[in-house]
Each structure stands twice: as structure tokens, then as C-alpha cells.
Amino acid sequence: MLLVERGVDPYRGARALPGGFLNHAGEDILDAAHRELREEADLDVARLHLEQLGTYGAPGRDPRGRVISVAYLAIAPELPDPVAGTDAADAGWESAADVLSGRTKLAFDHLRIVTDGIDRARGKLEHSALATAFCRETFTIADLQQVYEAVWGVQLDPRNFYRKVQKVPGFIEPTGQERRATKGRPARLFQAGPTTVLHPPLVRPESTDSEGAR
Amino acid sequence: MLLVERGVDPYRGARALPGGFLNHAGEDILDAAHRELREEADLDVARLHLEQLGTYGAPGRDPRGRVISVAYLAIAPELPDPVAGTDAADAGWESAADVLSGRTKLAFDHLRIVTDGIDRARGKLEHSALATAFCRETFTIADLQQVYEAVWGVQLDPRNFYRKVQKVPGFIEPTGQERRATKGRPARLFQAGPTTVLHPPLVRPESTDSEGAR
DNA sequence: GTATCTTAATGTCAAACAGACAGAAAGGGG
DNA sequence: CCCCTTTCTGTCTGTTTGACATTAAGATAC
Secondary structure (H helix, E strand, O other), X not given: OEEEEOOOOOOOOOEEOOOOOOOOOOOOXXXXXXXXXXXXXXXXXXXXEEEEXXXXXXXXXXXXXXOOEEEEEEEOOOOOOOOOOOOOOOEEEOOHHHHHHOOOOEOOOXXXXXXXXXXXXXXXXXXXXXHHHHOOOEEXXXXXXXXHHHHXXXXXXXHXXXXXXXXXXXXXXXXXXXXXXXXXXXXXXXXXXXXXXXXOOOOOOOOOOOOOOO | OEEEEOOOOOOOOXXXXXXXXXXXXXXXXXXXXXXXXXXXXXXXXXXXXXXXXXXXXXXXXXXXXXXXXXXXXXXXXXXXXXXXXXXXXXXXXXXXHHHHHOOOOEOOOHHHHHHHHHHHHHHHHHHEHHHHHHOOOEEOHHHHHHHHHXXXXXXXXXXXXXXXXXXXXXXXXXXXXXXXXXXXXXXXXXXXXXXXXXXXOOOOOOOOOOOOOO
């Protein structure tokens, strides 16, 4: 995930989600999310999936006073490795595992927001074609499987995955081309199809730890 | 759904979702949702399900100026038939079909909010125990089926529904009591179980109309 | 050029599941 | 006591799932 290092108090030096305030009264909040992503992280990629995650407005979440944050979940493939040195103070990539485990400390209630975002992504992978937003324009089925395995944190059977993914109508479409790696049989390349809602869904294996309350 | 009639411009006389502004800088937005529900609609029921739906902040959505609304989805059973005459101007129940079809005109972008809310409810019925929030403390399986049929707008087979609902562990628990109607065999009464996430989910029958893009 | 290694693609099979529907159980009313 | 209604319990068939075997198509080593 993309985090910036705070240069001012409060939480100076801690990592935080990129964000900021609305510019003027006429700015749409989605536009503002795009702008902040560009300004704070120099990120202006194509194929950017951006969806509203939720709004966080607990009274004490910002010591400076009342701040209500509308969080957006952004997903994009082929991200520039170290975010290019710009005025964007210190933006950089952090492993989600490091953040979730608490090894990387986040400012404000941003850990909560991050947790919600990951939950959202995990769930949406089942019922929507969101996984293709993690991939490039064309991809192999093994690529897609890696997305599911990484986000869900599980291992999947390649043969069954292959079968199920292709059964969902309109999810992925073959391009007719192939990609050959250094080893092994060349893999057929696919691209995202028109479907956004998966029928049937790709259900993730039931984790043994009981999910309990929400 | 619960709507109030606007007494002031803009949209005077049109129906709108109950809502209002934050009281003071220390008020939590969820608390504000509860308060507005109580103030505008005299609604203060037990067993009230309230979850954040989304935030709407398009520049022109309120002609008076920039207003950002955080929408909450509320669901509760046993609602008072005509909302008792209080200072709550003209609050009343409207059929969702009337609103969705456009027969009942809504102020601002509230039709969009309502549509999103119904979509959310329909989806959550599949994967969460939300349906029990529509029911009383104890209910029969037929009651629960009526919730699913009403919200999804489909007909379900009582025998298959009976089987599937009882297979989900922790969804509903038998109370040991029965309810006898005027006709027919007495039905066993159930109550909501501890589970909030349904495993396996209750998938709704695939509607014939293609869902297309989102 | 052939063996071998690696990954992709296809196939097989038993168990579980889904939808459609039959029938039995348990009440009330003529 | 028969009929009607609603609830509950089965049955049956086709589909899907998860586990695993097998074949296909390249690259590389020898």
C-alpha cells in the first residue's frame, strides 16, 4: 500500500494514508481523491480503480479538531516502484502484512481505514471483476490467480482455478496471444471482459478461524 | 421506507430522506444519524440496524450550496404504522416500489441514495444475517422467507429455503416454541443466532436481465 | 537430437449441492 | 370424519466442487 511520511505534527514522522482537504466548495469529493493522489504521491496512472470506502468522523480522531474523512480505495497495476522524488515528501510502498501486523505504525485511525479497505478488497474479489484491476491490460490465468492468492492470503489449486475463472461468463476474454516465460509451456493471454459482477461468484475457501461478529 | 415531507424550500412539498446537520463539533456521525431519526421521525425503536451506506458530495446536489451527506441505512422490524403525530412534520411510510418507479418524487439526489441503499440491502441479504433485522425477536422460517422474497422481489421454494436456511450454522436457532395461525400446521419459532456472516451464502436466483456494468 | 525439466492446459472421479417436486404431519372448520 | 391449509421431511436428478492424474508445449542440458 502507498503511504506518506508526515512532515508536521501531529504524528510527525509516522506513516499515513495520502489525503487532504477539499480545495474549494465546488470540488467533487471523487475529484479531490484523484487530486490528492496526484499531489501527495505523484501518482497519475492509467487503469486506476477508485471507489468510495467509507467516511470516518469520530470526534477525537484528529487532535487538531473535528475532521471528517471520506476514504477511497484505489487499486492499480504496474505501479512505479519507488514513487519518483517530487515535492511529495516521502511517499513509498509498504507491505500490507507489515501494516496489519503493527510493525508499521500509522497515524490517526488510518489502521482502521486500511483494515476496512483490505476487507473490502477481499470481499469484492469474490463477487466482482476487481481482480483484473490488479493486472495489466493482458494477463495470464496464473497472474490472476496470484492476485487472488495474495489478497486472500491462501493457496489455490491452479487446475480448479483455471476451470472456475473461465466458466464465469464475461469475466476474462482470450486475446489469442501467448506469453512465454523462460521456462514452461507458453500461457494464453486474456483481458478483462465486460462483466463487473461475477455469476457465479468465486468463493474463497472458508478460513478455519471462525469469523465471529462483525 | 420512511420519508418526510419538506416544509421549506428548496423542494418544498417533496419527499425526502430524514436527515440533518451535525449538532456540534463533538458529535459522532453515527450518533447524529440516530438523533435525526429520532427528531425527524419520532423513531426510537429497539433492535435497530444502522450501517453507513455512503457519502454524497457532488457539487450541485443541494442548490443552497455545498452539502456533504453521509447516508446511513436503517432497518428495523415492527415499525409503528403511521409515525405518531409529533413535531416531526409529515413523516410516513412509502412503498419502495413507488419510489423506485418514480411515482413518488424525491428531493435532491435522494433517489440515488435510496437506490444504493436497496442495492446494499439486497446484497447483504445473501451474505449476512441482515434478514433477521427485518423480523421480530422470534419468527418462523416462513417469516424469514417473506423478507427475502420482498427485498429480492422473487419467489422462493419454501422447501428448499427451509433446508438451506437451517444448514447455515449459527444463522437461526430454534426456540422450542411454536406459533399457530388460524390455518395450517403450527410453525416452529426461531431467533437470530450469533452468526453475522453466512457460510454458505444464500445466493439469490440469477435474474434474467443481464446486470451489465456497475 | 534426445532426455529432462517446467509450466500450462485438459480430464477424471467421488462427494456435496441445487432446484424441482412428492408426500407426510399437524392443526382448524365444515 | 373428511377436507383444507400450512409446515415439515424426503426423494430424485443434474450440476458443481475439491482433489488429483495426465497430457501438451515450450526451454535447457547433455
